Amino acid sequence: MKRAAIIYNEHAGQANDHLSIEQIKAQIESHSFQLKLCPTSKPGDGERIAKEVGKDVDTLFIFGGDGTVHECINGVPSLQSRPNLAVLPGGTCNDFARTLGISMNLEEAIDQVCTGTTKTVDVPKMNDRYFLNFFAVGLIADTSENINEELKATIGRLSYFWSALQTVTNPTHYTYTLTSDDLHLTGEAVMILVSNGNYIGSIGLPAQHELDDGYLNVYIVKEGGLSLVSAWKEAKLNDQFDENENNLIHHQLKHLTLHVEPEGNVDIDGEDGGKTPVTITLGDKVTFCIPSESQ
Template sequence: MVMYNHALFIYNQAAGQANTEKALAAVLPEISVHVKELQIIQTEREGETTEICREWGERTDLVIVLGGDGTVHEAINGLAELEIRPILGILPGGTCNDFSRMLRIPQNLARAAKILMQGKTQLLDVGKVNDHYFLNFWGVGLVADTSTNIDAGQKKVLGKLSYFLSALKTMQAAEPFHFTLEADEHHLKGEAVMILVMNGRYIGTNQIPFPNMKIDDGLFDVLIVRDSTFGSLIEVFNLEELPPNNAEAVGNLQHFQTSSLSVQTSPVLEADTDGEIYSETPAELIVLNKHIQMLVGD
């Protein structure tokens, strides 16, 4: 049986007391069996998970976060810059839980805890954009506008369906922007409605099937979408037809892999980083290859 000397368990109370108590009851008994000393911290405000991970990360063997993609994003921003980084585990407690899906973690909390505590790990890439870090994706255009346009009330009631409703609304109003992109082997200019830089594979619970995509190969998958028609979205979900590393346009799409890139846009655009909107273009992105060890599913 896998045992850890010290583990840090972080959760957010935002879901409400009844839901939180149910979630904790589903996971803590399984976790506690595998940990000699378990420290449990409840967060109450935005950014607190980052602060906790930064403060405690080098003094613990394992950090487990119970939350959605935003909580995971905060955790990686606290851990990625540490000299000694603990193992990171995700228990899916949000609306979409996209990165946990990438790691083959069950979406049922009790099953997820059982699978994670088997102790299977993998060294994974981390994306860095300017002074921040991300696990899943960075993007501008449609993807950022979709996140901005999600109605908080709809998200609470409809869950992941709210993402699709926002995407449809955003598509109707999408305007192209000018971009300049410098990558390892490519220099691109033109107009687009979205630039998406992927480290993970899921957005809004939808799997984007990038050819030959791996989460530990030191490469981003970059997707440029030229227009906002429904046909373009259909092309996105048929990416297995694209060559694995080709910057030439195929239909309305361009796709290639790179370890770093620089993105400038006109006008300046807000950027979506793992579903969080707090930065804008221009942006410098690099892959930190096999930078964090994470618990993964079967």
Template sequence: MATVRFTKGLFIHNEHAGSQREPVIEQVISVLKEAVGHVERKVITEPGEGEKLCYETVQDYDIVIIYGGDGTVHECINGIARLEKRPIVAVLPGGTCNDFSRAIGVPEDLDAACRLLKTGVVRKVDVCAMNDRFFANFWGIGMITDTSENIDENKKSMIGKMSYYLSALETVRHPSFFHYMIEADGRKLEGEAAMVVALNGNYIGTVDLPFQANHEDGYLELIIVKDSGFPLIKEVIQTKKIKATGEHAANLEHYHVQSFTIQTDHPMLIDMDGEVYAVTPAVCNVKKGHIDCLCSA
């Protein structure tokens, strides 16, 4: 496979990403310099800085290399997606779960991920617009938002992704239900749910979900979960079997859509890529192939 090479790159890293040892960052940069002629470095130190940095500066670069977790990627994508001229994006896993990079085939090993700068292929990856924001991996309300909100930050720093599982288990045991009204590709849907999720990728909290979401097909997998408890846990445990048979363990509805609007009986917090800051109602649509990402072959 031909080596991918770039003239000028911007290396953005979250100061909290991965190991905090400076030699690790210098090691990453030394690998990047083998594939990028000139590399500049910027450090994200506060929320919102990544989006602002990307929106204002990345048009001057051939490639932007983002080292951080899903939150950092979410910020940077929200800056890049609004641009007319968008550079190629490479993501290096530096967070707790790294769901987006995992979904597009970026290795969890940092050295292997860096080597994609030399060996990877560029693919046109879908991103999704919600109102005036963007998400790369998933959108959700209900239990998924409760899970994000209930994560103990002290546990997260100590036990990493296990903190997501513990929060998810607690949320599944004590769900809250809400009334929704959805119009999806002209189809009207209404009822009670514990969770509504729109998947652009197939991983949340490192869990491979029992659906066939694809970052390159121009569609979202819209999932309406009607109940929780053991059937929902079984849904995740039996992912491979469910993908093979299409027979779901939980009581849910599944739609393959390009866009949808949603209203709820009260404003509900929205989780996008693990970041919770917006509320319903929402209008979502897929922007097919909107960003060029460096991926595994």
């Protein structure tokens, strides 16, 4: 029997699935795992539990939303002996599970991660916090603050889109300074996004990023509104960026330091990341269970 544990948020959205944790446990154990249940009850539990149990198991399942995944990833890099990580979608958007190619159907997702293959993934680090999916200052961070929690509970990720639409019509403009090796950029922007995944709010990013290429994918958005939508769609359609497009700028960097004025709120993986300035590096690598090509 393979040793495993599952960290799960009992209050995650689970909008499309209604399996009990007992049913999830039974399905995982049918794949020759001996599974320990590790529920979270308050913020920070995911990181703490990952540190406590991660060293003693072969596979660490994470069932919940992107916030739960974010907490757990911060508990893994300190482990000398690290388990494979298996993400099971149980939240509102499940963006990193989407990036890994995992089904949004929970039963299918369990079979995929239990019988699939593995992939080593870059884990960026902002100051002293790791993240998997994205870092943002500007539109996305401001949007997260504007989400109506009652609406989110009712209609899920659509509330994120609605809040984004409200924000993008009147965005805050930030003066930024971004430095990396020989690169030194200054200007005004409504959003600076550093992406490691391919989805935000279940919306696909303009380009599909390799998860193990050793680069941070940096987007600088100078204006919101229709010009952003147009540039976003054009880049996504052509899978490349127009060199003459001034509103959506893209760089691949190994590290960066970012200052913005006024001081900006930071969003990492949909969670509060504090304030700028920040330094972002490729902090580590971890191994995730992913579907095989035949699944």
